[in-house]
Amino acid sequence: MEEPGLSRSAASTTVGGDFPELLGFCARVEALIAELLLLSDRAPPQFADRRFDSVLFDFRYLDSPGDFESRVEGNIELEALEDQLRESCGSYMQRFFSLLDGAVTYHEELCNYLNDLQEGLYVHCTLDHVLENNCACQLLVESMALFGCMILLMEHKISGLLRERLLVAHLRYERCFSYPNLERMCELCRRHVPSLAMSASSGSSVFSPDIISIQKPEDLLRRFPFPEPVVDAVITCLRNGDVYNNIRFYPDPQHRTTALSLQGGHLYVLLFYSDDILHRGLAMREIVDRFFKDNWMVPIFLHFSVDLLVSWDAYKEAKLSLVSCLSPNSIRDISLQHHTKVTHFLADLDIHIHATNKEYVLDNSLSLLSVIRECNFTLRWLLLHHMTSDKKARDLVISVGSSQQVNEGTLLQLLLKTAKLEFEVKKLHAELLKTRENIWYEKKRDALECIKDLSQNYLGTWAASCKFKNKTLKDWLEHLSSELISLNYTSIGSCGRTIHRVLSTLKDIEMLHQIKESVQIKQGFSKIHKNLHDMIKTLNLNHEAINILSVITDAKYAWVYLTLFETLLKKNISQDPSETKFLHTVFLKFQSWLSAPLQRIKQCESPDLHCISTYYSSKFAAKIFAVLDVIPEILLKTSTAVDYVNIEQPTHLVNRINQEALQELMQMDQQLCRARHAAKLCIISEGLGNMSSNFGHLVNLNLGGWLKKVIKKELAIQLERKLKCLSSYGDMESNLNSLSNFMVSQMQRMEFLEDILHIDGSSIWQETFTTVLEQCAKKEFVELMACTQESANAVKQLNNVYSPSTFFGNLLQHIVQLTNPSHSMFIEAMIGWFDAGGHELLGMRFFNLLELCVGQVGLACLDSLVHILIKHSVENTVKSLHSLVDAKRYEDLTKMDDILGPPMSIPLMGWSSYKQMVKVLHSAWGQLVEKLATIGQLQLVRTLISFKLRSSCKIKANTITSAVEVLVSSLYMHKGAFERGDEDETVRFFHHIIQEQQNFCGLFSPLQVIYISEDPPVFLTRLLSLFSISQLPRYVLDVHLGNLTSPLKGSTADFSAVGLVQSCGSLILSV
CATH class of the missing domain: 1.20.1440 (de novo design (two linked rop proteins))
Structure with missing residues (x-):
């Protein structure tokens, strides 16, 4: 409910001392409304899912539960749905049940209190005494009206069918059909008549979720009536008095309806508890003339409003009284009166804003209050009545606004400037009060x-x-x-x-x-x-x-406009970042939306204060962050023009400068452009600082953490876009050069933003960079696993038909293609692969460039992907070797072992025994040569990656690398225990972490890594030696290269890759 001003705060001590029961009731009903709003925001999607209709029942279940239960029992599918519903929605249904129980208990206890109050059972406290005491009267009105608001909000936010289903589901799952208040809870949940349909005179709008429109609300409210004498007495008090003492804040008689708007909202609700007032013409004419003669949109709780032109449509006398004051001509005249003031107010506000200082506030205090009051009066009428549900009235208001050139943008400007002047006046007045002596x-x-x-x-x-x-x-x-x-x-x-x-x-x-x-x-x-x-x-x-000021500047009735104005605010900030400097003033104008529903709870010192304030604070912060969401994009976009060093076109320093070239060298235009963009960033930083400093007493925004999070998100989007762009087209080396420039420029921007925004820009960049690369590697890992399942030779797939969709996939394919043993030669002395013409295809220069682009994280990700390919190749090769040794060959190999004699002796038969066995296996090598060469190729690639990782970590993180080396050495002493599995879970986890760090630092030898753990093929070493003997005749020694080469170009695999398979035996751990 709208905050009545200081009168509530000033009276809190007296109220708490003299009428603690009423204060407790008010605090309880505000807590119930907060719980209702929270639950309505988090309604389980399962209850709207048609799949669950078979296990969700309305109140017809209570008439014949056996019939409904028989549908579910024995049906496996329905029982599974029930289990899923119970598990996912059980806690929500329990909270909803507690809300219902709390509501009916509240009504019962309040009615008992009101009856006792009538009968005079309280010492020095009767109904007349309560109504005569201004503070007690406020509490009595709120305790009854807010309960009515809660019932209307429940019908508006949670449909009757959903309420019935939630209650029945909870009763079925918890088996609590004998609960004491169950009958009254069912009455609260029972479906009301359908919500008022939009007739020709009404239409839907963007504000519909916040405008309560219920058909026959008196039937709904009279399910939980209050004592009739008390209702009549309270209505009389509201009709004739100034319950919240707000008229003194509005001396102008034209502002009377605004001054009484709070009790007008209470009166609207309580009229439905009365039997006949809505049908009495004279009484309704008096009420309309005092409360609603120039407005028909009435807020009843926070920003939730009712449209009297629609809500009272079914009440003849009430509607006639309203229409007599608000005929189409009257609506047009009132609307024109307010719209014509907007242009004048905007100009007047500009004058006051630019002139505002302490001296000005001291000299013009009354005139400033008058301007602020008038602006808020007009702003309130315009914002509320642009929300009207009545189509004719809305068309009239909008058409008058269009004729006066007042649109959403103009209303936003009026709101912004009014909020800015209010903030400055409040701040300066507070400073004057502090230093007035x-x-x-x-x-x-x-x-x-x-x-x-x-x-x-x-x-x-x-x-x-x-x-x-x-x-x-x-x-x-x-x-x-x-x-x-x-x-x-x-x-x-x-x-x-x-x-x-x-x-x-x-x-x-x-x-x-x-x-x-x-x-x-x-x-x-x-x-x-x-x-x-x-x-x-x-x-x-x-x-x-x-x-x-706290009363006349209240704007919680327009809370819904923060969502409507969100797009306009973002557009304004994008066009003019200086808007952020005063953005906090707009949200501070809505601070009563946060404080009003907590007022009585604070006065009562209720234990519910923390959880309720957390709910409202989260909603408030969400609105702020929704508007600020555009800032990260602006920051990164603006910082692009503030590079101190242009990476792609560096400026070379010269020893002597000609006078003619001085102007060009100074680059004044570029410097001016950069200075302007830097100024924009500073303005945004100042605006965020204002936001953070002015909301400390209201909401814990944690703007630093939020800014870090959203910058990471925006940075990740840009980085992913860049990686995707590079992986889709172009030469790999030129792409890496472009990526390197992009990375350096991004890092510079983050370092610059670090100074401007006071955030850890370097840390943000490193974390985002690492996360994006790891996610890219994970995506490629999934695609690689799918590829290995489809094909026995994943490397061949990479060379031919595989179309990678990620940066790492494209990079891996590029490396595999360039290092193909059939088309390249690895020269150890040159540490690289070369083609037949002697041109380098891939070498350390490429890995240096790659490290410059993606760092140690990228190299480690690439190494893990190569590891997967090697493991897959080893598994397929071992399968081939298993199938190679059939019964006949097994017998031949056994005989060969007998002929060769003991391993430590010279073979008895010499070369002839090997030669004979080579002939036997000659026809079997076939595809095995290609598979073994692929393993060697990938091992060489991984060796270079490991070398680059190790050297880079030694230079950039020598201390960490040395520490990891020491830990690895100490763990090696306990290698036997690890292999036996004697250690506990903690030690195993520690060993796993150290192994990850070891791989990251490149402190491992790929030739000693064990890729699979299974029984090796029989005679594995003998087969590998025979394989080498069979392949050696194909190569000759090239003394210039210091390597074995094939005289038949293009027909034989690279010897470096083939020869490396001698280490294949170490890739398999016997189990």
């Missing part, structure tokens, strides 16, 4: 100095052309001076009277002929007048102005 004494000292100067002039001590002697005037001034000296700030009443007497005396003195003719003396007297008036104004400074 010092200001008063300063003005007093200035006035005394002016009097002293004038007195000296009359004595002739001045060497001025205007000097003359007048003993009487001298005595008067000295007397005035002594009176001012005697003034004391603590005696405000006597001070005021004395100052007024001094001012009267000064006016009499100024009437003298000699004074009138002297410009200099008249100026001195005007200074005295100014200081004395400022002293009076300073004495008049009090908290009343703050109280007035």
